[in-house]
Amino acid sequence: MSAVLTPASAFSAVTTVSPSSPVNKIHQSDVDTTHRALRFLTAGSVDDGKSTLIGRLLFDSRAILADQLDTLAKRAAGQPIDLSLLTDGLEAEREQGITIDVAYRYFATKQRKFIIADAPGHEQYTRNMVTAAAGSDAAVVLVDVTKLDLDADEVPLLPQTRRHSLLAHLLRVPSIVFAINKIDAAANPGEAFRKVGAALEKFAGAAGIAVTAVVPVSALRGDNVTQPLAADWYDGPSLLQVLESLPTVQETVEAPLALPIQYVAKDGDGTGNNPRVLWGRIAQGQVQVGDEVQILPGGQTALVAELRRAGEPVAASVAGESAGLLLDRQIDVSRGDWIVAPGAAAPRRDFQATLAWLDTEPAVIGRKYWVRHGNRWVQARIAAIDHRLDIQTLAETEAHELSVNEIGHVTVELQAELPLQPYADNRVGGALIVVDPTSNRTSGALLVR
Structure with a gap:
């Protein structure tokens, strides 16, 4: 282990x-939490512009060293600097043009300090996004308008946008901000912002997600990232102004x-x-x-x-x-x-939980796993899968197993008693990680109901 x-x-x-x-x-x-560093992650689908947005925040806040800028300028060879390279540090990330691991970056303004987690957008690396979300004060979920059907009466959202938003909500990330990116590429940016914003609000309402803000941005050009957007169709704050106003998590x-x-x-x-x-x-x-x-x-x-x-x-x-x-x-x-505190918790051997499954091997009824609660490891088995959550319709459907990146409600039986608490009350006492005993892979996250 x-x-x-x-x-x-x-x-x-x-x-x-x-x-x-x-x-x-x-x-x-x-x-007082107003002067603490805000920990936030960027989430969303592949190529929505998460790394570029972070690069823009670092660039505009002058948090980039001169030698880093020189290296990026030389690599650009006279073309605009690729700001996403400031976070994609692994060689495989640069070769494939995607984010694989969570990259942490730091910057500060006159108002506060920030710790940013650039989470992968690819479904294969959803577990890394969960890791970043678990310790974050806020999530900035990017939505790429160039990937959406803006002519539809109701704009359909990408599956990973919905999945990352649901996971951030389930993990109790206090503030969820939707950033509608590449707004400069829309033929009618005002109409695009209105329609995509309406789709996000409808989805969030059905999922029970409290949306902190919906802002239009262009991470590539810097529109409405650190400076407010000068447009007759939007008179709200910039993304940075929203982030500067958010509270931090307090136990x-x-x-x-x-x-x-x-x-x-x-x-x-x-x-x-x-x-x-x-x-x-x-x-x-x-x-x-x-x-x-x-x-x-x-x-x-x-x-x-x-x-x-x-x-x-x-x-x-x-x-x-x-x-x-x-x-x-x-x-x-x-x-x-x-x-x-005496009598504050009662140890138990079985409980119901929300399970976010992250392993390529499906979660099946009766299979034994290791679970970690706080600092203790115990054996456990999935006694029942009550239902699976359809991320498209948000309906609860019957299921006998959970595949990779699926979310469901399960009943778990433990080999030894644990003092569990509802995750909604205590993020430490109500969370468990699931580990495959054969491969030692982290297979899922359990949130006690």
Whole structure:
């Protein structure tokens, strides 16, 4: 299983609370997210212009080094610079002219900092798009007007546009922005924007997707990317203005404590007294010295005798921070266990979930897989496939298996109990990854219903 174990660092603090701050005075509204870096991904179909859009943002914000520009200019040989090459770094990507892996880039404006994930548009690499979406504050879904039938009464959207939008919605990406790209190539750009926008709004309404904004852009020319578009048919903000106004994801502070244990360390003091420190990143809620906590799946309770952050003692810690807890008594605790507020979660062996299947081998009823929840691996099997979601009609259809890139509702049975929570309430406690035990491939993503 070592091939798929990629634990994140347990020692990175995201926010700070002074040791003297009373934890019962910390509320969700007290956490300022307006100055945090916005993590967003670009999604959509192949050749919709995702890499070019990111290149345009980097170019217009002067986030490109002089030697990079010189290299691109030489490669262009007198032609316009191909801005997509700023993100397509793999040799195979440049040869095929497509994005394969997720490329991360950084830039900043006077208002805020940004972390961009350029996700592949090809169906074969949908799993990479899911990886990028799972940690994003926003998704910019590009729609290429040159690929659509603008003469139709209702413009049909591309399957990958619908799939990526649904996946971003299912993964609870808070802000979804549709960017109608290559608007300069339309014979009647105003009419094209109106009709494509109407199709997007209709699809989003049927799928239950809350659309943050729909903006027209030309990534190649730079129209309405960083500067507002001068057109009589559009008087809205530029894409950059929309991104600068979006909130960042904030873990829920006002909720029962949930902390997946990532690492158990012995804290020797040279006297034979070796208390154990339970380290992990708080998924939701808050904890302070003296609180009663429960260890799952065992169910034992204890008091928090000491609390640490970055090696220093503190009085309290909140969701989003990495913390180390010392308990007032010895309990059998190991990596993969959870520290929760007493009675806040009940371990269970079966659950219903939305399954996004990413493997070329279909998901079948009765097949056993490994699943990872927090930092624990357990065996599981798909007990039933309740239905499959048709991305074209959004209808729930009968299915006995799920093929690559399909989405369905399933019932899962576990070999051991896990303290699961609905994904809508907790993105850490309600998410599991599915791994093929034979190939060690990441095969799917489970979102607890």
